[in-house]
Amino acid sequence: MSRLDFYRSLAVPGDRRILFMVLDGVGGLPHPETGLTELEAASTPTLDALAWRGETGLTTPVLPGVTPGSGPAHIALFGYDPVEHQVGRGVLAALGVAADLRPGDVAARINFCTLDGDGNVTDRRAGRIGDEIGGLLAQRLDAMPDPQGVEIEVRHVKQYRACVIFRGDGLEGNVADTDSQQTGVPPLAPVSREAGAERMAQIAADFVERALVELSDQPAANGILLRGFGGYTPLPSMGSLYRLEAVAVAAYPMYLGVARLAGMEAHGVADDPDALAGKVLEMGGKDFVFLHYKSTDSRGEDGDFDAKVAEIEKADGMLARLVEEFDVVMVTGDHSTPSSMRSHSWHPVPLLIASENCRAHGREGFGERACAQGVLGHVRSNDILPLVLAHAGRLKKFGA
Amino acid sequence: MSRLDFYRSLAVPGDRRILFMVLDGVGGLPHPETGLTELEAASTPTLDALAWRGETGLTTPVLPGVTPGSGPAHIALFGYDPVEHQVGRGVLAALGVAADLRPGDVAARINFCTLDGDGNVTDRRAGRIGDEIGGLLAQRLDAMPDPQGVEIEVRHVKQYRACVIFRGDGLEGNVADTDSQQTGVPPLAPVSREAGAERMAQIAADFVERALVELSDQPAANGILLRGFGGYTPLPSMGSLYRLEAVAVAAYPMYLGVARLAGMEAHGVADDPDALAGKVLEMGGKDFVFLHYKSTDSRGEDGDFDAKVAEIEKADGMLARLVEEFDVVMVTGDHSTPSSMRSHSWHPVPLLIASENCRAHGREGFGERACAQGVLGHVRSNDILPLVLAHAGRLKKFGA
Numbered sequence: 001m002s003r004l005d006f007y008r009s010l011a012v013p014g015d016r017r018i019l020f021m022v023l024d025g026v027g028g029l030p031h032p033e034t035g036l037t038e039l040e041a042a043s044t045p046t047l048d049a050l051a052w053r054g055e056t057g058l059t060t061p062v063l064p065g066v067t068p069g070s071g072p073a074h075i076a077l078f079g080y081d082p083v084e085h086q087v088g089r090g091v092l093a094a095l096g097v098a099a100d101l102r103p104g105d106v107a108a109r110i111n112f113c114t115l116d117g118d119g120n121v122t123d124r125r126a127g128r129i130g131d132e133i134g135g136l137l138a139q140r141l142d143a144m145p146d147p148q149g150v151e152i153e154v155r156h157v158k159q160y161r162a163c164v165i166f167r168g169d170g171l172e173g174n175v176a177d178t179d180s181q182q183t184g185v186p187p188l189a190p191v192s193r194e195a196g197a198e199r200m201a202q203i204a205a206d207f208v209e210r211a212l213v214e215l216s217d218q219p220a221a222n223g224i225l226l227r228g229f230g231g232y233t234p235l236p237s238m239g240s241l242y243r244l245e246a247v248a249v250a251a252y253p254m255y256l257g258v259a260r261l262a263g264m265e266a267h268g269v270a271d272d273p274d275a276l277a278g279k280v281l282e283m284g285g286k287d288f289v290f291l292h293y294k295s296t297d298s299r300g301e302d303g304d305f306d307a308k309v310a311e312i313e314k315a316d317g318m319l320a321r322l323v324e325e326f327d328v329v330m331v332t333g334d335h336s337t338p339s340s341m342r343s344h345s346w347h348p349v350p351l352l353i354a355s356e357n358c359r360a361h362g363r364e365g366f367g368e369r370a371c372a373q374g375v376l377g378h379v380r381s382n383d384i385l386p387l388v389l390a391h392a393g394r395l396k397k398f399g400a
Numbered sequence: 401m402s403r404l405d406f407y408r409s410l411a412v413p414g415d416r417r418i419l420f421m422v423l424d425g426v427g428g429l430p431h432p433e434t435g436l437t438e439l440e441a442a443s444t445p446t447l448d449a450l451a452w453r454g455e456t457g458l459t460t461p462v463l464p465g466v467t468p469g470s471g472p473a474h475i476a477l478f479g480y481d482p483v484e485h486q487v488g489r490g491v492l493a494a495l496g497v498a499a500d501l502r503p504g505d506v507a508a509r510i511n512f513c514t515l516d517g518d519g520n521v522t523d524r525r526a527g528r529i530g531d532e533i534g535g536l537l538a539q540r541l542d543a544m545p546d547p548q549g550v551e552i553e554v555r556h557v558k559q560y561r562a563c564v565i566f567r568g569d570g571l572e573g574n575v576a577d578t579d580s581q582q583t584g585v586p587p588l589a590p591v592s593r594e595a596g597a598e599r600m601a602q603i604a605a606d607f608v609e610r611a612l613v614e615l616s617d618q619p620a621a622n623g624i625l626l627r628g629f630g631g632y633t634p635l636p637s638m639g640s641l642y643r644l645e646a647v648a649v650a651a652y653p654m655y656l657g658v659a660r661l662a663g664m665e666a667h668g669v670a671d672d673p674d675a676l677a678g679k680v681l682e683m684g685g686k687d688f689v690f691l692h693y694k695s696t697d698s699r700g701e702d703g704d705f706d707a708k709v710a711e712i713e714k715a716d717g718m719l720a721r722l723v724e725e726f727d728v729v730m731v732t733g734d735h736s737t738p739s740s741m742r743s744h745s746w747h748p749v750p751l752l753i754a755s756e757n758c759r760a761h762g763r764e765g766f767g768e769r770a771c772a773q774g775v776l777g778h779v780r781s782n783d784i785l786p787l788v789l790a791h792a793g794r795l796k797k798f799g800a
Contacts, residue, residue, distance in 0.1 A: 029759060037759070062798055063403070064779060065786030066410065069799035082799075083406055089800045228800065341757060344797055346790040348775075369761050369775065378777035 003081070004241060007386055007395070011242040016327035016355075016392040018244075019280070020290045020385075022077060023315050024070070025297030027336025027349040027368060031305055038296075038305060038339060039350060040367035042312040046320040047352065047366040050329060054354030056366065057376025059384060061335050067346045071258060073334035078262040078290075079242075079385035080235055087261060088173060088230015093163040095260040096253030097155045101165065101232045106173040106200055108229045110154070110162040112137060112221035115212075119186045124179065125160045126221035137221055138162040141211055150203055157253055160221065164207070172197040173231030175204055187225055204229070237263020238288070242389060249279045250292035259290055271295070273318040280322055287392075289326075293318070297344075300337030308339050328355040328391045331366070332384065351376060351384065355391035404480070404641060407786055407795070411642045416727035416755075416792040418644075419680070420690045420785075422477060423715050424470070425697030425737025427749040427768060431705055438696075438705060438739060439750060440767035442712040446720040447752065447766040450729060454754030456766065457776025459784060461735050467746045470654055473734035478662040478690075479642075479785035480635055487661060488573060488630015493563040495660040496653030497555045501565065501632045506573040506600055508629040510554070510562040512537060512621035515612075519586045524579065525560045526621035537621055538562040541611055550603055557653055560621065564607065572597035573631030575604055578624075587625055604629070637663020638688070642789060649679045650692035659690055671695070673718040680722055687792075689726075693718070697744075700737030708739050728755040728791045731766070732784065751776060751784065755791035 001009075028038040061068045062082050071092050072082035090107035101107065112134065114123035129137075138156035141164075146152050150168040157163055174193045190204035208224060215222045238246045240263070248259030251271035259266045265286075269275040276291060283289050293315050299308035323329055329352075336347040350371040359375045379387070389395050401409075428438040461468045462482050471492050472482035490507035501507065512534065514523035529537075538556035541564075546552050550568035557563055574593045590604035604626060615622045638646045640663070648659030651671035659666045665686075669675040676691060683689050693715050699708035723729055729752075736747040750771040759775045779787070789795050 029757060035760070035762075058775075058777065063406070063786065064783040065407075065788075065790035065795055067790065067795065067797045069797050072799040083401060086799065338757070345757070346787075346795070347757075347759060348777075368759055372759075372761070372775040372777065373773065 004079070004236060007079070008241045010395045010398055011389070012394060012396045013243050014392060014394045015287065017325065018288045018328045018388055018392050019322055019326040019330065020288060020388065021319065021329070021331045022074070022290065022292050023296045023312065023331065023333050024292065024294050025300045025335060025337025025344065026312065026333035027338070027345075027347050028300065028308070029338035029340050029347070037368050038300070038308045039312055040365065040369070042309045042316070044312060044316040044366060046316045046323065047331060048364070050323070050331065050354040051352055051366040051370070052362055053360045054329070054352055054358045055360070055376050056363065056371040056374030057351045058348035058368070058371050058374070058378050059332055059351045059381045060348050060378065061381045065346050067344050068335050069344070070254060070334055073381065074255065074258040075261070076381035077332070077334060077384060078238065078258075079382050080262070081382060085235060089228030090163055091230050091232045092254055092257040092261065093157055093228070094155065094165050094257070096257030097157055097163065098260070098266070099153065099155050099163070099165055102167065103232060103234060104167075104171065105232045106166045106171045106229060107232060108164050108204070108226045110164055111179060111225040111227070112160045112162070113223045113225050114220050115223035121183050121185065121187060121223065121225070123220070124181070124183060124225060129160050129221050131156070131159060133221065134159050134162065137215065137218070140214055144210055144214055147203065147206060152207060164226070166200065166203060171200045171203070171231070173200065173229050175201045175229040177227040177229070178208065179225035179227050187223065190226060190229070200229070235261055235263070239263050242394060244288040244394075245286045246288040246290065247283050247286045248290040248292070249276055249283070251276065252292070252294050255292040255294070264290060273314050277318045277321045281325065296333070297337045300339050301342055303339050303342040305339040328353070328388055330384065330388045348378060351379070353387060353391060357391060404636060407479070408641045410795040410798055411789070412794060412796045413643050414792055414794045415687065417725065418688045418728045418788055418792050419722055419726040419730065420688060420788065421719060421729070421731045422474070422690065422692050423696045423712065423731065423733050424692065424694050425700045425735060425744065426712065426733035427736025427738070427745075427747050428700065428708070429738035429740050429747070437768050438700070438708045439712055440765065440769070442709045442716070444712060444716040444766060446716045446723065447731060448764070450723070450731065450754040451752055451766040451770070452762055453758060453760045454729070454752055455758045455760070455776050456763065456771040456774030457751045458748035458768070458771050458774075458778050459732055459751045459781045460748050460778065461781045465746050467744050468735050469744070470734060471658055473781065474655065474658040475661070476781035477732070477734060477784060478638065479782050480662070481782060485635060489628030490563055491630050491632045492654055492657040492661065493557055493628070494555065494565050494657070496657030497557055497563065498660070499553065499555050499563070499565055502567065503632060503634060504567075504571065505632045506566045506571045506629060507632060508564050508604070508626045510564055511579060511625040511627070512560045512562070513623045513625050514620050515623035521583050521585060521587060521623065521625070523620070524581075524583060524625060529560050529621050531556070531559060533621065534559050534562065537615065537618070540614055544610055544614055547603065547606060552607060564626070566600065566603060571600045571603075571631070573600065573629050575601045575629040577627040577629070578608065579627045587623065590626060590629075600629075635661055635663070639663050642794060644688040645686045646688040646690065647683050647686045648690040648692070649676055649683070651676065652692070652694050655692040655694070664690060673714050677718045677721045681725065696733070697737045700739050701742055703739050703742040705739040728753070728788055730784065730788045748778060751779070753787060753791060757791060
């Protein structure tokens with residue numbers, strides 16, 4: 001019996017409400033002068049109070065030493081094995097704009113780009129065209145006639161970014177990016193990376209060729225780059241696995257996409273603590289609310305220690321408005337993003353679960369070193385959801 | 401996707417240098433009078449400073465409660481699953497003397513022994529004959545004519561110890577030891593332990609019979625005992641898995657053997673901290689240096705608490721000469737060898753990783769109890785290598 005089937009066999013309905021809050025990239029490293037991490041330096045009265053009455057620990061997103069991207073990190077948080085369930089970025093982008101993906105579809109991300117007279121890329125972001133032009137051009141690509149036996153859908157994502165979905169019999173998604181990540185050279189051809197993907201590669205090449213004709217009237221966005229090809233295989237939904245009515249509240253399409261992949265009803269709002277908290281408060285009938293806060297990661301990637309501290313404090317304020325509405329509150333990150341490294345890292349992530357049935361240990365605060373001493377110890381990220389379900393009374397006894 | 405294939409898919413080249421130092425059997429148990437373990441009692445300024453600025457934890461070599469031999473303990477340290485990759489002692493002995501093993505070869509250890517007129521073993525170590533006689537006798541056994549269809553190579557190891565390699569089509573290594581570990585009885589016959597190994601057992605029996613004739617002129621070493629039969633299946637090398645230029649520096653053939661099994665270039669030196677450190681300092685071009693120190697284990701097996709403390713202090717002094725040459729320093733043991741038990745044990749082993757990206761926690765010292773509170777928590781020994789690779793920037797992000 002698979003791990004998921006085992007937990008599915010234990011799931012029971014219930015009415016305790018779960019807040020599943022992810023502070024993107026929240027884990028950090030000590031500041032060389034103070035010796036405190038971003039989380040340890042931040043003033044976080046709400047998190048501290050939850051840590052005081054709840055249980056804390058550290059979580060490893062994928063495997064020891066592995067630095068995860070946001071996709072696999074969230075797939076793990078939602079209880080799935082992120083190595084077994086690898087999902088292409090194209091699929092996540094398509095789900096992020098609520099495209100109606102079906103099993104077997106292949107999706108890829110599109111960047112509009114600028115090509116010179118020789119066909120070399122001069123700007124991989126087409127002068128950062130805005131939503132209006134980007135949306136219009138995506139519509140034009142979508143309106144191109146489909147080739148025999150294939151349906152092609154193009155959806156705008158944001159600014160110079162879009163995505164494309166290929167639907168047809170026997171399409172295999174393992175096709176290489178056409179974006180070489182460089183300028184001064186032409187885009188790469190979409191090459192099959194395994195037997196069976198040749199037809200998909202050919203369809204993609206034909207799509208690019210027709211797109212160049214369609215975009216030839218454009219001064220900046222006269223080319224496209226394709227990345228993150230992958231086939232869509234739905235995950236067993238959190239509803240079917242755990243009998244949860246799960247919803248997601250997030251500002252960025254990527255996180256809405258991965259939530260939809262897990263079968264959640266996803267609500268996009270402005271990237272603002274008030275908007276996020278307000279939307280969560282509208283979700284009164286739902287028993288599981290995934291709330292995603294991006295800016296902690298963004299400031300870490302900027303290398304701005306103090307700004308990341310400020311974002312953690314904003315998230316703490318947002319949480320203060322929500323705590324009373326839920327029976328179980330879980331707070332963690334999808335991965336660490338230490339400001340000193342300006343990137344995601346492999347370091348384990350602080351974890352906090354508070355409910356009425358906790359071995360509260362009264363350690364001070366919610367920081368990396370305090371959580372390392374927490375009663376939850378070290379867990380894998382895909383252990384978090386079962387723990388949260390247990391606190392919500394949603395897993396029945398195993399055996400008599 | 402297997403765990404090794406997964407890590408392989410993330411490995412990238414780099415230039416940060418890794419010191420991977422194994423203090424054999426370093427873990428211990430408290431002295432009944434002082435309440436301190438060997439490691440806690442030792443004065444270790446270098447290890448303490450690394451623990452202060454690095455990350456510590458405890459590592460379980462194989463599985464909870466399992467006391468490992470040196471072979472599987474090192475196979476785990478090198479990142480492989482020691483239960484999946486079981487390697488006979490004969491193979492490790494042959495690799496230890498740099499024998500040219502090929503896939504499908506079967507190897508076994510040889511002890512020269514003394515037999516009385518009735519063929520009973522009177523001394524399992526042939527009066528501890530020295531290297532000169534041992535080497536000569538191994539040569540004579542090697543020079544015996546090979547039977548039809550099989551090549552047999554005999555190599556001297558040390559004193560009364562040698563090894564034998566059988567090469568031929570379809571040889572299976574699962575043959576029982578001929579050493580009953582007793583005196584006053586004849587050696588056992590080499591018996592097949594699974595279907596398919598009957599031919600190998602027959603070849604071994606024939607080899608023993610001819611060896612007795614060849615050695616009949618010897619006063620002490622007139623017999624042989626065979627142990628640790630096993631077939632050779634190379635492990636995927638650390639070079640091919642992780643793009644490492646890995647080298648080993650050790651005094652004992654066994655550890656050179658297991659390092660060669662993992663694809664390392666192995667350098668044997670005298671069993672002396674100066675010689676070991678000197679050889680490590682010659683390895684300037686290599687990005688991964690495995691350094692093995694044996695005496696901590698030997699004194700633990702002697703049951704000599706104070707002598708083990710002294711060896712830990714010598715190792716600390718050796719480490720002091722090396723730290724500045726490396727970007728990432730890892731120190732652990734392959735297993736625990738408490739003086740009070742005079743043997744290997746199952747107790748988890750202190751672990752230390754120091755690099756520029758550490759959640760330093762400033763706990764005092766590098767001891768069993770301090771490490772139990774460390775930020776790394778409890779890991780398996782085969783998690784150590786991926787963590788070290790992460791600290792060296794040698795694992796790229798998984799997914800976007």
